Amino acid sequence: MNNSAIPVAAMPAKKFNLNTNQKAFLLFLLILGMVLLVWEVGARMGWFSQLMPSASATLKDFWWWISNPFFDYGPNDRGIGWLLLTSLRRVLLGFAIGSAIAIPLGILIGLSEVVSRAVDPFIQILKPVSPLAWLPLGLGLLKNSESTALFVIAITSIWPTLINTKFGVSHVDQSYLDVTRTLGASRWRTLTKVILPAAAPYIVSGLRISIGIAWLVIVAAEILVGGSGIGYFVWNEWNNLKITSIITAILVIGVMGLLLDRLFGLLQTWVSFGQRL
Amino acid sequence: MITSAISLSGTATMSASAHLSIHQVSKVYFGKRDWLSRATRKATLDYVALEDINLEIEPNTFVSIIGPSGCGKSTLLNIIAGLSQPTTGTVMIGGVPISSPGPDRGVVFQNYALMPWMTVLENIRFAIATVHPKLSAARQTAIAQEYIELVGLRGAEQRHPHELSGGMKQRVGIARALAIDPQILLMDEPFGALDALTRGFLQDEVERIWEQQRKTVILITHSIEEALLLSDKIVMMTRGPEAKIAKILDVPFPRPRHRESLDQHPAYHSLKAEMELHLSRETRAVEESRIRRTVAVES
Numbered sequence: 059m060n061n062s063a064i065p066v067a068a069m070p071a072k073k074f075n076l077n078t079n080q081k082a083f084l085l086f087l088l089i090l091g092m093v094l095l096v097w098e099v100g101a102r103m104g105w106f107s108q109l110m111p112s113a114s115a116t117l118k119d120f121w122w123w124i125s126n127p128f129f130d131y132g133p134n135d136r137g138i139g140w141l142l143l144t145s146l147r148r149v150l151l152g153f154a155i156g157s158a159i160a161i162p163l164g165i166l167i168g169l170s171e172v173v174s175r176a177v178d179p180f181i182q183i184l185k186p187v188s189p190l191a192w193l194p195l196g197l198g199l200l201k202n203s204e205s206t207a208l209f210v211i212a213i214t215s216i217w218p219t220l221i222n223t224k225f226g227v228s229h230v231d232q233s234y235l236d237v238t239r240t241l242g243a244s245r246w247r248t249l250t251k252v253i254l255p256a257a258a259p260y261i262v263s264g265l266r267i268s269i270g271i272a273w274l275v276i277v278a279a280e281i282l283v284g285g286s287g288i289g290y291f292v293w294n295e296w297n298n299l300k301i302t303s304i305i306t307a308i309l310v311i312g313v314m315g316l317l318l319d320r321l322f323g324l325l326q327t328w329v330s331f332g333q334r335l
Numbered sequence: 336m337i338t339s340a341i342s343l344s345g346t347a348t349m350s351a352s353a354h355l356s357i358h359q360v361s362k363v364y365f366g367k368r369d370w371l372s373r374a375t376r377k378a379t380l381d382y383v384a385l386e387d388i389n390l391e392i393e394p395n396t397f398v399s400i401i402g403p404s405g406c407g408k409s410t411l412l413n414i415i416a417g418l419s420q421p422t423t424g425t426v427m428i429g430g431v432p433i434s435s436p437g438p439d440r441g442v443v444f445q446n447y448a449l450m451p452w453m454t455v456l457e458n459i460r461f462a463i464a465t466v467h468p469k470l471s472a473a474r475q476t477a478i479a480q481e482y483i484e485l486v487g488l489r490g491a492e493q494r495h496p497h498e499l500s501g502g503m504k505q506r507v508g509i510a511r512a513l514a515i516d517p518q519i520l521l522m523d524e525p526f527g528a529l530d531a532l533t534r535g536f537l538q539d540e541v542e543r544i545w546e547q548q549r550k551t552v553i554l555i556t557h558s559i560e561e562a563l564l565l566s567d568k569i570v571m572m573t574r575g576p577e578a579k580i581a582k583i584l585d586v587p588f589p590r591p592r593h594r595e596s597l598d599q600h601p602a603y604h605s606l607k608a609e610m611e612l613h614l615s616r617e618t619r620a621v622e623e624s625r626i627r628r629t630v631a632v633e634s
């Protein structure tokens with residue numbers, strides 16, 4: 059903002075000279091302003107349903123939740139920070155369990171054509187199933203809502219990581235393998251020093267997709283399983299008809315998902331060493 | 336400095352090197368003729384790439400292989416490396432038939448084949464540690480450093496391949512192949528992907544290193560000047576299919592050689608003319624057969 063202000067002041071005849079980023083930012087502000095304006099006016103004029111709060115009320119409530127995220131007045135009255143952390147802990151735990159299954163299995167089927175073909179029908183059939191379909195099964199088997207949530211998240215996290223790991227391991231550049239063959243490297247050394255580092259970018263991109271989907275699923279799982287977490291909060295606030303809290307939760311969930319994705323994006327660049335995927 | 340690197344397995348300045356014998360080697364790439372590829376019209380015929388190749392290479396000689404594109408030079412080199420098996424015939428090193436790749440043969444790849452996640456030093460150390468796992472880590476690093484020095488990459492040890500130019504990458508490739516102290520160095524168009532200046536510079540480097548090490552080298556190249564500058568013998572191959580060895584030229588120039596003064600040798604121009612004639616004749620024949628084939632397909 060600053061650097062654009064100076065030339066404008068110095069040369070009043072000249073028009074705004076903004077770069078793409080600045081233009082995009084201004085447009086972003088414009089769109090945001092329009093949405094808030096229509097929302098505010100619409101809510102006041104009664105264009106929407108009775109339940110719909112005004113933009114200003116929502117922003118006020120949003121700020122109230124954000125400015126004090128870590129209060130705790132009992133199980134049904136906790137700050138949004140605690141709610142997020144509860145869900146995040148579940149997602150990370152379930153994701154860790156899922157990845158601990160998916161990565162070794164992916165390596166195995168990536169290395170062995172026979173195992174790959176044998177396991178493929180299972181993967182092909184189970185992969186397209188919505189993770190929530192597993193939920194009743196989890197409840198029935200585990201008889202515990204907390205374990206069921208972890209179970210659903212773990213199942214969710216398996217598929218993208220499994221498939222990407224398999225692809226990365228079975229598509230290692232032939233010339234790397236030729237190098238290790240000419241050196242007479244053992245199978246174990248080839249696996250640990252060449253195949254896994256070469257597959258790492260694919261594995262991480264699988265993990266990135268997995269955690270994205272796991273974060274999508276946790277909200278639904280918590281709504282169904284209940285008890286605690288941001289998903290349960292959304293459902294609870296709907297029962298209290300507090301739409302402002304729901305909108306706040308939606309924004310916070312979105313930001314958290316974005317952060318998780320960026321984190322794995324960084325990890326991806328870190329293991330890629332200039333290779334393009 | 337260089338002698339100490341070589342003394343890993345030998346004692347003299349000249350490293351251990353063995354006689355290489357290629358005996359009646361032929362290579363057929365079998366086509367696909369199962370019912371599935373026939374049904375999808377993807378069936379292919381068998382392709383006889385090499386037919387009855389015989390070649391004896393004395394220790395400590397620099398041999399170049401030159402021939403029209405697609406004649407089977409890489410196929411032959413991969414067979415020597417052990418990366419692919421001949422359909423018939425044998426390759427022997429020091430009288431022992433080879434059946435698999437091994438560290439007695441160092442390979443320099445055209446696409447460098449450096450591990451992107453390893454630094455320059457790690458790439459070279461990986462080779463040394465794989466071949467000599469019992470050596471102490473400090474010794475492995477010391478040897479790697481010596482070869483980094485040998486190829487003139489001092490100061491770039493901690494860089495990753497994507498931070499290097501093509502010429503620097505191939506220096507790493509050469510250092511990695513030499514660092515395991517192989518008896519034979521195999522290079523498949525090592526400078527093919529480099530620009531002319533870098534190429535000339537690296538050729539001079541290879542000439543300099545060869546003067547110090549005198550390993551048996553087999554170099555595949557498309558460049559007549561490169562072959563003349565570096566080789567003791569030049570193997571000229573005919574076009575494929577069924578490529579054979581057309582002729583083996585002796586290159587009598589004294590060493591050390593310098594590219595500026597090389598053409599003053601009386602034999603230079605006649606050798607060059609002979610190679611040019613051979614290559615252009617083979618290449619023209621390849622083109623003509625291709626044209627005839629397309630005409631035949633069209634009509």
Ligand SMILES: Nc1ncnc2c1ncn2[C@@H]1O[C@H](COP(=O)(O)OP(=O)(O)OP(=O)(O)O)[C@@H](O)[C@H]1O
Binds near residue numbers: 408
């Ligand atoms: N895996 C393969 N299957 C079938 N045919 C192959 C295979 N590899 C190579 N060929 C054929 O064998 C012939 C020789 O190939 P090769 O790569 O050895 O030639 P080259 O002399 O190294 O060529 P260039 O100069 O272009 O590198 C070519 O006609 C090629 O099409």
Ligand SMILES: [Mg+2]
Binds near residue numbers: 408409410523
């Ligand atoms: Mg080739």
